[in-house]
Amino acid sequence: MKYLPINRDLFIKNRKNFMAQMKSNSLAVFNSNDIYPVSADSTLPFEQHRDIFYLSGVDQEESILVLFPNCPKEDLREVLFLRETNEHIAVWEGEKLNKEKALETSGIKTVYWLQDLEKVMAEMMALADTVYINTNEHYRAKIETETREARFTKWLLEKYPAHTVAKSNPILQRLRSVKDTIELDLMQKACNITEKGFRRILNFVKPDVWEYEIEAELMHEFLRNRSKGFAYTPIIASGNNANVLHYIENNQQCKAGDLILFDIAAEYANYKSDLSRTIPVSGRYTERQLAVYNAVNRVKKEATKMLTPGTLWADYHVEVGKIMTSELLGLGLIDKTDVKNEDPNWPAYKKYFMHGTSHHIGLDTHDYGLLHEPMQANMVFTVEPGIYIPEEGFGIRLEDDVVVQEKGEPFNLMQNIPIEAEEIEDLMNQ
Structure with missing residues (x-):
């Protein structure tokens, strides 16, 4: 990123405000955007999904944020899942967030690599009654491409059909419209x-x-x-x-x-x-x-x-x-x-x-x-x-x-x- 680091207090406050409006015993999930292909091995420049950025400050692909404010396990109340970085990725693509940098950026202490997603989500979903999914309900939205968020939501609801479903968007519409x-x-x-x-x-x-x-x-x-x-x-x-x-x-x-x-x-x-x-x-x-x-x-x-x-x-x-x-x-x-x-x-x-x-x-x-x-x-x-x-x-x-x-x-x-x-x-x- 070209911009200077943002005070993580913004993202900590945004999460607090969002979680304050969630139903009891519920969790919410937010995904990064895809990197969209053009042709051959060409891609469009990455643009982060604004909602996960608003709630975490994470500005890279293949990232997932899960919020579960009253989870009985305190370390699972705010969880980031990131693509595991290594020396090979650093050489070919540049530095990615490691767990320490993710904490510095977002204020989130619990960070897992994506390969642990299904195991950790199973544990969290077993403790939750309601899951908040993130849909785009902006009045100008016209979506023809299946997004990473939409694919994840489809997987989540198929794997856990017994949970009550709620929407994150109305909460975010109100929170994001009033600026810190x-x-x-x-x-x-x-x-x-x-x-x-x-x-x-x-x-x-x-x-x-x-x-x-x-x-x-x-x-x-x-x-x-x-x-x-x-x-x-x-x-x-x-x-x-x-x-x-x-x-x-x-x-x-x-x-x-x-x-x-x-x-x-x-x-x-x-x-x-x-x-x-x-x-x-x-x-x-x-x-x-x-x-x-x-x-x-x-x-x-x-x-x-x-x-x-x-x-x-x-x-x-x-x-x-x-x-x-x-x-x-x-x-x-x-x-x-x-x-x-x-x-x-x-x-x-x-x-x-x-x-x-x-x-x-x-x-x-x-x-x-x-x-x-x-x-x-x-x-x-x-x-x-x-x-x-x-x-x-x-x-x-x-x-x-x-x-x-x-x-x-x-x-x-x-x-x-x-x-x-x-x-x-x-x-x-x-």
Whole structure:
């Protein structure tokens, strides 16, 4: 890993919070992700399953965490199973966690090698009545590949059919959505790296530069600051490409007079940031571009103020829609007749702003969080309004990551990243 060691107190606390919500006489199991094949002997870069990382800090493949808080055998209340390491593995693949390093990372004292899994699990399952399985129930999830977690769950339930089954996901959705101060520090680090990348490209962008050249500049800056790279597939969309919401080809030349919509951000220690900015290729916004830009920025500022404890996500989006409607009227993109005759399920403003304004962010870009439950302090949300005008050849989106506060306005983790049009122009023309 490129990131610096994380204080294991975070993982100790996370496990304590999770176990406090488990049923009596129950255990829970969490698996690492697979390393996914590409072809021949090629594989995709390993990405750890966020849940086992959240609960243990273990960031390597073939790892299993078992939690059994009221096990009569005290040494089996928290157990890690790891792939056994040796000198051969160290030479060919690099250093893996040994038992001492696993304790240092996670705070878990009982560590077995994977070859002992079935024997130890048999002992633990004999003492438990309920087993918590870990399923992906995120509202955006679309899973076509059988995961390591799913294969393990199938094996476990076939081998132990008499146990009651419970779900870990509802507990994790609530716990992971409210960030610890250590997590907020890690997310701030990711945002700070993103800032470095964005400031770098403000000095780099000129007419006729290619979108992929900008992507390369960002990757350089992210990697040199201990990030693995982009938190998600980057969007660098010049001109009309900005009107494709998930444009990821990044293979076009940036022309004088056009805008570039960026949806780019760094990760750090598996924690994500999520930034959108829209800048002028030539270093100056036209009058029309500036009018639309400032309208989006005003919506963003007003939307940010509404992210307070007790707010419901659905109600929040209705209110943001009203603000956007007012701005679109002012820009002449819709008129009062459009609003009067609008479909309540697809309001008039949706013609130019068709996506949501905010989502949870944390270990995942679209992080855990139950959207039907009220917002709480220390939840982190994006705020990302946009206006997309294909007929005028540009689109604008602005986005920051903000922390809900117990009192007062949310704290913007990206407050130091330039966003005002005048500042962006000044920096591009230095």
